[in-house]
Amino acid sequence: MREPADLIVRPGAILTMVDDSVLYDGMIAVKDGRIAYVGDRQAGEELYEGDRVIDDSQAVVLPGFVDTHTHLGAHFFGTMIDEENVITAVYDLWFPMEFAWDHETMHAASCLGIWDALRSGVTTVANDQYYPQATAEAVDALGMRALVSYEINEFSAPMPVRYDPASRKYSISFDRRRAEEGLAENIALIETWQGHPRVTPCLGPHAPDLLSGEMLQRIAGESEKYDVKMLMHIAQSQAEVEQVRKRGAEGSIHYLDSLGILSRRLQGAHMVWLDDAEIALAAASGMGMSWTPTIMMACQSYARIDDILNSGLRVGFGTDCFSMDVLEEFRYAIYSANFVRGLKSGFRLRAYDLIRMATIGGAICLGLDDSIGTVETGKLADLVVVNLDDAQVIPNTNYFETLVYRAKARNITHTIVGGEVVYADGHLCTADEAELLERGRRLATDWVGRSKDLLAQAGTLGRIQPHFELPELVSDGGPAVGPK
Numbered sequence: 001m002r003e004p005a006d007l008i009v010r011p012g013a014i015l016t017m018v019d020d021s022v023l024y025d026g027m028i029a030v031k032d033g034r035i036a037y038v039g040d041r042q043a044g045e046e047l048y049e050g051d052r053v054i055d056d057s058q059a060v061v062l063p064g065f066v067d068t069h070t071h072l073g074a075h076f077f078g079t080m081i082d083e084e085n086v087i088t089a090v091y092d093l094w095f096p097m098e099f100a101w102d103h104e105t106m107h108a109a110s111c112l113g114i115w116d117a118l119r120s121g122v123t124t125v126a127n128d129q130y131y132p133q134a135t136a137e138a139v140d141a142l143g144m145r146a147l148v149s150y151e152i153n154e155f156s157a158p159m160p161v162r163y164d165p166a167s168r169k170y171s172i173s174f175d176r177r178r179a180e181e182g183l184a185e186n187i188a189l190i191e192t193w194q195g196h197p198r199v200t201p202c203l204g205p206h207a208p209d210l211l212s213g214e215m216l217q218r219i220a221g222e223s224e225k226y227d228v229k230m231l232m233h234i235a236q237s238q239a240e241v242e243q244v245r246k247r248g249a250e251g252s253i254h255y256l257d258s259l260g261i262l263s264r265r266l267q268g269a270h271m272v273w274l275d276d277a278e279i280a281l282a283a284a285s286g287m288g289m290s291w292t293p294t295i296m297m298a299c300q301s302y303a304r305i306d307d308i309l310n311s312g313l314r315v316g317f318g319t320d321c322f323s324m325d326v327l328e329e330f331r332y333a334i335y336s337a338n339f340v341r342g343l344k345s346g347f348r349l350r351a352y353d354l355i356r357m358a359t360i361g362g363a364i365c366l367g368l369d370d371s372i373g374t375v376e377t378g379k380l381a382d383l384v385v386v387n388l389d390d391a392q393v394i395p396n397t398n399y400f401e402t403l404v405y406r407a408k409a410r411n412i413t414h415t416i417v418g419g420e421v422v423y424a425d426g427h428l429c430t431a432d433e434a435e436l437l438e439r440g441r442r443l444a445t446d447w448v449g450r451s452k453d454l455l456a457q458a459g460t461l462g463r464i465q466p467h468f469e470l471p472e473l474v475s476d477g478g479p480a481v482g483p484k
């Protein structure tokens, strides 16, 4: 008597990511959202049967990608970046324009980001941003898995950070009330979503320079109390290091160490500007790091990924908001690492190591490695099916290298989260795509309209082409617009 399975997958090969072996002609049986069986196909077929079968001898199955650092709604900003403002966009556009967000805009933007991630094989993201309730609702509705936090800032709202690209410095003033409100909102998020099967709430202290030491310690105390992760941008710019030096620390990790904040609960993104002692401190603390090579190259900087990997620091992969497409990002990552760091030290990043970073490596960073990150019996069925019967991937002589160097998101046929097929054959299974597009376009236009003054101040307004049909600025009754 064979046991019924909810879903059976019969691909040409399975990369379990337990190690670098390939399981040829295997089978996966999914039951109640979990992997009930993975292994030899013949033995599997004697154990399990089911009506729902993905049968593709040209496909490879691997664990869904884990994107350890992104902002699902923030690609709205990505389309406004140009060659003049890659570095200053965050300070001159992003921070002020964030004040013109609202719940509905963030929900619409998050839905588009999730769609883009799911079709790229990403099943889990770690996300910090404003309106996290909206993002959590979107994650819930579209069937993804995510760590979600509120991005807590202490810099003053009416007078945001102004960045001077010539000196790479900025000035900042703090408003404790703003950070207190942010923390309260973040705790409300935790209390609302704790225990949800796919949405894991956590804390989002933005960065060491954007919060005072007292607030950073308060937030660390709450992360211990609620037993949740902290997602933080760390050592992301020289300007940040400049700020922590003013507080008497040699660097951002030194500063967080002096505050007693380095721990397994901390997940740091970027971590570019680190000295040797900071790499060792971070590794010894058990904290995780999100390696985000593309956005850092856009900021003309690069993490010491070779030294970091050698130190034993836990590293996951992150796309930040530039792209949700992990396969596309793999190319930037592997070519840049082998060029930038390879030139310095002879370092070579292997395709397997990169895929590991983007699966089980990320799961370890986010504290989810007991439930996701590998294809193993008992784990949640977060899987991606990649069909390699395409012009640019023949001949497929090595699955790991083919995926990293050649495969594209269009080769992904199925994305499965907790046993549910959420994306199949080019379409989202969990939402009406036309509706997501229409709502995204409409709300993005409204939002850019609300930010018109800011765009004019930043000298970017003239670059928005007439087809965009920017509405007239609504000055009364609408949401607050940036700095006043």
Ligand SMILES: [Zn+2]
Pocket (backbone or CB within 6 Å): 069, 070, 071, 233, 269, 320, 321
């Ligand atoms: Zn970020």
